[in-house]
Amino acid sequence: MSDLSNATPAPLGGAASGTPAVEMDGIVKTFGPVTANAGATLSVGAGEIHALVGENGAGKSTLMRVLGGGFAPDAGTVRVLGRDVTGWSTQDAIRAGVGIVHQHFMLVPTLTVAENVVLGSEPRRGLQLDGRRALDEVRALSERSGLRVPADRTVAELSVGEAQRVEILKTLYRGARILVLDEPTAVLSPPEVEELWTVLRRMRGEGATIVIITHKLDEVMAISDRITVMRHGRTVERLATADTTPTEIARAMVGRDVVLPSFTSDAVKAAGEGALQVRDLTVRDARGVTVVDSVSFDVAPGEILGIAGVEGNGQTELLEALAGLRAAVGGVVRIDGRDVGGTSVRRRADAGLSHIPEDRHRRGLILDYSVADNLVLGQQHHFARRGVMDRAAVARNAAEKVAAFDIRPPSAALPARALSGGNQQKIVIAREMGRDFRVLLAAQPTRGVDVGAIEFIHGQLREARAAGKAVLLVSADLQEVLALADRVAVMYGGRFVAVLPRAAASEEVLGRYMTGAQPRNDA
Amino acid sequence: MTTTALPASEPRPRGAVRAALEETLLPPVVALLIALVIGDLLILAFGQSPAAVYRLLLEGTWGNAYGLGQVLYKTTTLTFTGLAVAIGLRAGVFNIGAESQLAAGGCAAALVGLALPAGVPGLLAVPLCIAAAALGGGAVGAVPGVLKAKFGAHEVIVTIMLNFVVLALLNWFVASKLHVPETLHTPEIHTGAVPRLSDAAAAFHGSAANATLAVALLAAVAMGFYLFRTRRGYELRAVGLQPDAAEYGGVSAGGVWIRALMLSGAIAGVGGINYVLGYKHYYEEGFAGGAGFLGIAVALVGRNHPGGVVLAALLFATLSQGGLAIHALVPKQMVEVFQAVVILAVAVSVPEVRRVLLSARRVQA
Ligand SMILES: Nc1ncnc2c1ncn2[C@@H]1O[C@H](COP(=O)(O)OP(=O)(O)OP(=O)(O)O)[C@@H](O)[C@H]1O
Ligand SMILES: [Mg+2]
Numbered sequence: 001m002s003d004l005s006n007a008t009p010a011p012l013g014g015a016a017s018g019t020p021a022v023e024m025d026g027i028v029k030t031f032g033p034v035t036a037n038a039g040a041t042l043s044v045g046a047g048e049i050h051a052l053v054g055e056n057g058a059g060k061s062t063l064m065r066v067l068g069g070g071f072a073p074d075a076g077t078v079r080v081l082g083r084d085v086t087g088w089s090t091q092d093a094i095r096a097g098v099g100i101v102h103q104h105f106m107l108v109p110t111l112t113v114a115e116n117v118v119l120g121s122e123p124r125r126g127l128q129l130d131g132r133r134a135l136d137e138v139r140a141l142s143e144r145s146g147l148r149v150p151a152d153r154t155v156a157e158l159s160v161g162e163a164q165r166v167e168i169l170k171t172l173y174r175g176a177r178i179l180v181l182d183e184p185t186a187v188l189s190p191p192e193v194e195e196l197w198t199v200l201r202r203m204r205g206e207g208a209t210i211v212i213i214t215h216k217l218d219e220v221m222a223i224s225d226r227i228t229v230m231r232h233g234r235t236v237e238r239l240a241t242a243d244t245t246p247t248e249i250a251r252a253m254v255g256r257d258v259v260l261p262s263f264t265s266d267a268v269k270a271a272g273e274g275a276l277q278v279r280d281l282t283v284r285d286a287r288g289v290t291v292v293d294s295v296s297f298d299v300a301p302g303e304i305l306g307i308a309g310v311e312g313n314g315q316t317e318l319l320e321a322l323a324g325l326r327a328a329v330g331g332v333v334r335i336d337g338r339d340v341g342g343t344s345v346r347r348r349a350d351a352g353l354s355h356i357p358e359d360r361h362r363r364g365l366i367l368d369y370s371v372a373d374n375l376v377l378g379q380q381h382h383f384a385r386r387g388v389m390d391r392a393a394v395a396r397n398a399a400e401k402v403a404a405f406d407i408r409p410p411s412a413a414l415p416a417r418a419l420s421g422g423n424q425q426k427i428v429i430a431r432e433m434g435r436d437f438r439v440l441l442a443a444q445p446t447r448g449v450d451v452g453a454i455e456f457i458h459g460q461l462r463e464a465r466a467a468g469k470a471v472l473l474v475s476a477d478l479q480e481v482l483a484l485a486d487r488v489a490v491m492y493g494g495r496f497v498a499v500l501p502r503a504a505a506s507e508e509v510l511g512r513y514m515t516g517a518q519p520r521n522d523a
Numbered sequence: 524m525t526t527t528a529l530p531a532s533e534p535r536p537r538g539a540v541r542a543a544l545e546e547t548l549l550p551p552v553v554a555l556l557i558a559l560v561i562g563d564l565l566i567l568a569f570g571q572s573p574a575a576v577y578r579l580l581l582e583g584t585w586g587n588a589y590g591l592g593q594v595l596y597k598t599t600t601l602t603f604t605g606l607a608v609a610i611g612l613r614a615g616v617f618n619i620g621a622e623s624q625l626a627a628g629g630c631a632a633a634l635v636g637l638a639l640p641a642g643v644p645g646l647l648a649v650p651l652c653i654a655a656a657a658l659g660g661g662a663v664g665a666v667p668g669v670l671k672a673k674f675g676a677h678e679v680i681v682t683i684m685l686n687f688v689v690l691a692l693l694n695w696f697v698a699s700k701l702h703v704p705e706t707l708h709t710p711e712i713h714t715g716a717v718p719r720l721s722d723a724a725a726a727f728h729g730s731a732a733n734a735t736l737a738v739a740l741l742a743a744v745a746m747g748f749y750l751f752r753t754r755r756g757y758e759l760r761a762v763g764l765q766p767d768a769a770e771y772g773g774v775s776a777g778g779v780w781i782r783a784l785m786l787s788g789a790i791a792g793v794g795g796i797n798y799v800l801g802y803k804h805y806y807e808e809g810f811a812g813g814a815g816f817l818g819i820a821v822a823l824v825g826r827n828h829p830g831g832v833v834l835a836a837l838l839f840a841t842l843s844q845g846g847l848a849i850h851a852l853v854p855k856q857m858v859e860v861f862q863a864v865v866i867l868a869v870a871v872s873v874p875e876v877r878r879v880l881l882s883a884r885r886v887q888a
Contacts, residue, residue, distance in 0.1 A: 345770065362765070362767045363767050378773050380772065387753050
């Protein structure tokens with residue numbers, strides 16, 4: 001990372017050199033009884049890449065919404081390029097060149113990529129959207145920035161990684177010079193992360209200022225110039241990346257030492273039948289394209305099978321087909337020897353299938369339901385007596401899970417929407433792992449959760465393995481796959497191109513297969 | 524817990540409940556205030572004093588027994604149609620067909636009432652007619668439900684078209700088979716009349732208010748229980764909020780849409796007895812008189828909550844009765860303008876509506 005140390009902040013047009021691009025001071029923001037920001041400060045130099053880190057619920061996203069005009073702070077001042085802009089609106093912020101890519105996507109799924117990008121500032125011909133020009137402009141911008149997207153497809157058809165790129169393009173299209181990325185890498189695979197770094201460095205080179213929120217400390221080390229650490233709504237530490245270490249950052253975030261992930265095998269030696277058996281499973285998408293191409297594998301009780309691969313190579317569809325959310329055109333799926341092909345989601349759940357879906361906001365949670373109600377989603381029939389919900393049982397279940405999985409704030413009556421991203425993920429984990437199951441489909445289980453919680457969730461997954469559960473783990477994070485899986489399969493173009501024992505899998509080997517190297521089967 | 528911890532870091536759910544309540548109540552209240560201001564301006568534009576007009580409006584509605592009776596009568600029908608639209612919206616479907624479902628329910632109730640021999644006791648006849656009304660309305664509601672679930676047809680379009688088709692069919696049927704010569708209505712029913720309010724208190728004489736109001740309130744309570752206490756209700760609301768998450772939770776969105784639209788139609792249908800059993804004792808062409816459409820406004824202003832729907836029904840009933848009273852000072856259409864402003868202001872602020880409108884956009888594309 002030689003280009004980090006000599007990164008010289010380029011002065012921004014109009015700004016006196018030395019004036020920070022963003023200066024937030026004493027920001028307080030409360031939501032009813034919850035204090036999200038309790039006097040946070042943030043100072044970002046012009047032309048730097050600044051990492052904002054902290055535990056789930058520390059108040060990072062809230063602080064950035066205050067910056068972007070989404071919330072007015074209860075107290076404190078916000079300065080952008082030296083100008084006091086406290087309490088401005090999102091439109092003001094956009095006009096001033098502050099662009100925010102939120103943690104959860106805000107795209108219109110039924111519109112095309114190009115339409116989404118230009119939405120709000122569309123090129124027009126007469127009264128109509130000039131579709132051709134929009135398309136051309138978006139393609140050119142995508143070319144220039146290095147953010148590759150299929151400009152003419154609808155957003156509903158995109159993988160999460162692609163949708164992310166659309167979000168960034170959207171802010172660039174509106175001329176953002178100060179760009180905030182709220183956990184952009186949570187949904188990206190390692191090659192995509194590298195691409196993003198290239199894009200961000202290029203932007204910095206052109207004088208843009210970037211604030212990036214991430215829970216991955218190696219990313220902080222790789223991309224940032226300076227770091228601000230938040231805890232419980234306050235700023236607790238400001239660090240220069242060159243002078244610090246991941247361990248130091250983690251300690252500042254959590255307030256104690258944290259074990260960073262590493263592989264430990266406590267696999268119950270897989271005996272006999274696979275708890276999950278998949279034979280020749282084939283899935284086509286809405287346009288008839290084969291997205292899962294006669295995939296076969298077993299996951300034994302007490303085993304974690306990891307699936308690595310660049311997002312959009314059939315992982316999503318594979319898991320949806322296994323969960324009963326998507327019809328397969330061929331193949332067999334057995335849970336504990338029982339054929340569940342063609343059965344409903346509920347049947348499969350009752351046969352012992354748990355599922356942590358990759359997209360918690362679309363699938364995993366009903367955001368307007370309370371935490372308690374979300375904690376029974378998919379199990380609601382077991383919490384009803386003669387058709388009437390057993391509210392006492394729902395409340396008991398919630399109290400147990402909130403405590404056991406440390407969901408914060410510990411109030412089951414809040415709507416899931418009011419929780420921070422990481423705590424929302426904990427709701428899903430608590431619901432799916434906090435009950436009796438035989439097979440777990442875990443897609444991006446630690447997406448968006450802080451280091452402490454990753455430690456916890458990884459512990460849970462290992463415990464499940466020790467208890468003889470079969471776990472199918474899909475993660476864009478190779479380190480996570482390598483830290484947990486007993487065997488690693490690589491998915492490319494809808495097929496398993498390799499299945500490797502953990503000992504034979506390394507980032508380089510997996511990386512090669514992920515880009516479509518020769519198929520081989522070692523396990 | 525040390526006392527040096529962050530202030531208020533321990534959340535009290537009471538705050539959350541209050542916030543939710545504010546979020547629910549604020550839009551309709553603000554909408555009402557806006558409508559009042561615009562109403563005042565309009566009244567002033569007609570050269571009248573707002574206070575005088577409002578006084579007249581209140582005198583003509585709540586100020587005398589007859590007016591109050593009429594308000595309660597209208598409240599009854601609007602409660603049914605409002606609940607019907609609301610249960611649909613809770614499931615994420617927009618039922619524009621309450622008008623024809625109301626008519627179908629009324630017609631079915633009249634048919635059963637006519638078929639029953641004269642001596643049948645009310646305690647048997649009334650429930651039978653109610654059941655018939657629910658079936659009639661429910662059958663009309665099932666059509667868009669099935670078409671949406673099986674073929675993806677948008678319910679807004681289907682229910683609008685069905686309004687024309689069903690009303691035309693009913694008119695044809697009554698006109699060609701059942702009508703009393705020289706009229707547009709069926710013969711009178713002699714069994715299963717619902718008691719009038721004036722039977723109990725003579726002051727209400729002449730007004731149409733009847734015990735169907737109790738059925739409406741009961742329906743509101745039942746719907747609240749269904750939505751918020753039962754597993755089916757949990758699943759229905761889940762589909763309305765996030766169909767993908769509901770599907771993930773093992774709920775078939777198609778099944779819920781069919782059930783919701785059938786229930787919606789059935790509730791609207793039962794509204795038909797207010798007129799048929801409680802008031803005229805026959806089915807007449809056009810008796811729904813727009814109450815089905817006004818039900819959409821009632822549901823929106825009531826925020827799709829059964830309690831809110833009852834209050835909103837009372838408001839719209841008061842306005843529509845009051846329109847007759849203020850006629851002396853300003854055109855009665857003023858009330859319609861007032862209603863329209865309330866509806867618009869609430870509509871833009873209700874998330875359910877935005878969701879449904881967004882999905883309507885997909886159909887156009
Ligand atoms: N709209 C809201 N209503 C109520 N509480 C909220 C709302 N938004 C955020 N909060 C609360 O504010 C606190 C900070 O949330 P925020 O989303 O800023 O955290 P974060 O640091 O971004 O966490 P994560 O890493 O999990 O995304 C949390 O306790 C959260 O529950
Ligand atoms: Mg966040």
